[in-house]
Amino acid sequence: MDRLTALVQDKNNPTVVGLDPRPELLPSQLIEQARQRAARSMAQMGLDPKDLQQTQGEQAQAVWADHLARAYLRFNLAILEGVADLVPAVKPQIAMYEALGPWGIRAYTGTCRAAADRGLYVIGDVKRGDIGSTAEAYAAHLDGLPLPFTPGQTIDGPAHSGGRFPWYEDALTINVYLGSDGVEPFLQAAEHIQGDLFALVRTSNPSGSQIQELGLDTASGGGTIYQRLGDLVESWGQSSIGESGYSRLGAVVGATHPEDGALLRQAMPHTFFLVPGYGAQGGSAADVVPMFDQSCGGAVVNSSRGIIAAWRKDPDYSPRLSVQAALGMVTRDARQAAQAMKDDLNQAIKEAR
Numbered sequence: 299m300d301r302l303t304a305l306v307q308d309k310n311n312p313t314v315v316g317l318d319p320r321p322e323l324l325p326s327q328l329i330e331q332a333r334q335r336a337a338r339s340m341a342q343m344g345l346d347p348k349d350l351q352q353t354q355g356e357q358a359q360a361v362w363a364d365h366l367a368r369a370y371l372r373f374n375l376a377i378l379e380g381v382a383d384l385v386p387a388v389k390p391q392i393a394m395y396e397a398l399g400p401w402g403i404r405a406y407t408g409t410c411r412a413a414a415d416r417g418l419y420v421i422g423d424v425k426r427g428d429i430g431s432t433a434e435a436y437a438a439h440l441d442g443l444p445l446p447f448t449p450g451q452t453i454d455g456p457a458h459s460g461g462r463f464p465w466y467e468d469a470l471t472i473n474v475y476l477g478s479d480g481v482e483p484f485l486q487a488a489e490h491i492q493g494d495l496f497a498l499v500r501t502s503n504p505s506g507s508q509i510q511e512l513g514l515d516t517a518s519g520g521g522t523i524y525q526r527l528g529d530l531v532e533s534w535g536q537s538s539i540g541e542s543g544y545s546r547l548g549a550v551v552g553a554t555h556p557e558d559g560a561l562l563r564q565a566m567p568h569t570f571f572l573v574p575g576y577g578a579q580g581g582s583a584a585d586v587v588p589m590f591d592q593s594c595g596g597a598v599v600n601s602s603r604g605i606i607a608a609w610r611k612d613p614d615y616s617p618r619l620s621v622q623a624a625l626g627m628v629t630r631d632a633r634q635a636a637q638a639m640k641d642d643l644n645q646a647i648k649e650a651r
């Protein structure tokens with residue numbers, strides 16, 4: 299977590315902006331423009347937009363998905379314009395993009411690349427995890443194509459192209475339910491690119507407790523499932539502790555569980571925390587303070603809707619504005635919201651120390 303730690307210190311800001319576009323979070327004029335462009339493309343291809351569910355439906359849906367995905371990317375670029383110099387990291391949530399099929403994936407990789415080009419640390423919220431051999435394939439998110447373009451090379455296992463193509467992520471969220479053989483390939487890939495991982499340990503959603511708070515008997519180590527997971531994550535990261543004092547294997551710990559976060563902070567001294575749940579899910583700055591270490595480091599806090607949808611609360615917004623004016627408002631309001639979050643977090647951390 300050395301690069302992330304350095305960026306947080308440089309910008310004096312532990313905020314991560316979640317890039318989670320969905321249609322209702324985009325200004326309506328941007329969606330309308332995408333509709334018009336899609337209709338034009340359909341007409342050029344001889345497709346009838348009214349026929350979306352009928353004979354040529356698949357082709358027409360593909361055109362629409364393409365234009366909607368382009369609108370997502372444009373929206374994200376407007377957000378990045380507002381926040382790139384202010385925050386250390388972004389966290390695009392791949393689910394929002396996967397909903398648009400391959401066109402959405404292109405918007406996702408385009409977003410990651412644009413963020414990386416602006417010097418931001420990119421956390422791919424992909425929540426992957428599987429048996430070791432499949433985890434190797436998922437780990438290509440970090441270390442590139444599973445076969446480099448080297449003519450004549452024999453194929454006896456994944457060799458990986460290295461570099462950032464095609465995903466441009468610095469870190470991934472992973473699901474460690476499958477145990478250490480499902481984590482090892484991710485750790486190796488992270489080592490290859492000097493990247494990181496964040497394992498789900500204590501999630502922010504209310505029903506995560508149905509599993510994570512289950513108690514264990516003393517023969518299994520006692521405590522709860524999330525505590526045991528925390529111990530395992532701390533131990534799996536031991537061999538990758540960097541100059542920052544944190545390993546490459548971080549943990550996701552929800553802002554909505556401050557007491558649990560405090561326990562985990564104690565038990566996981568070398569594990570960096572990614573803390574979602576601030577803002578839209580009800581977590582406050584005071585709630586996330588226990589996730590930080592004594593030097594006010596060791597954690598970053600994500601907000602997605604609270605920043606990317608800030609324009610929706612702007613009294614100057616009107617659906618009659620031009621697309622350019624609306625995107626200008628998205629940029630300005632995202633910046634203001636990110637600045638307010640930075641101030642809120644830094645104030646709470648300062649008061650608590």
Ligand SMILES: O=c1ccn([C@@H]2O[C@H](COP(=O)(O)O)[C@@H](O)[C@H]2O)c(=O)[nH]1
Nearest residue numbers: 391501502503574575578579601602603
């Ligand atoms: O425990 C978790 C793990 C991941 N998330 C993700 O973080 C963002 C939160 O979005 P908000 O709009 O700020 O609520 C989203 O991508 C989640 O999938 C989480 O919330 N909790």
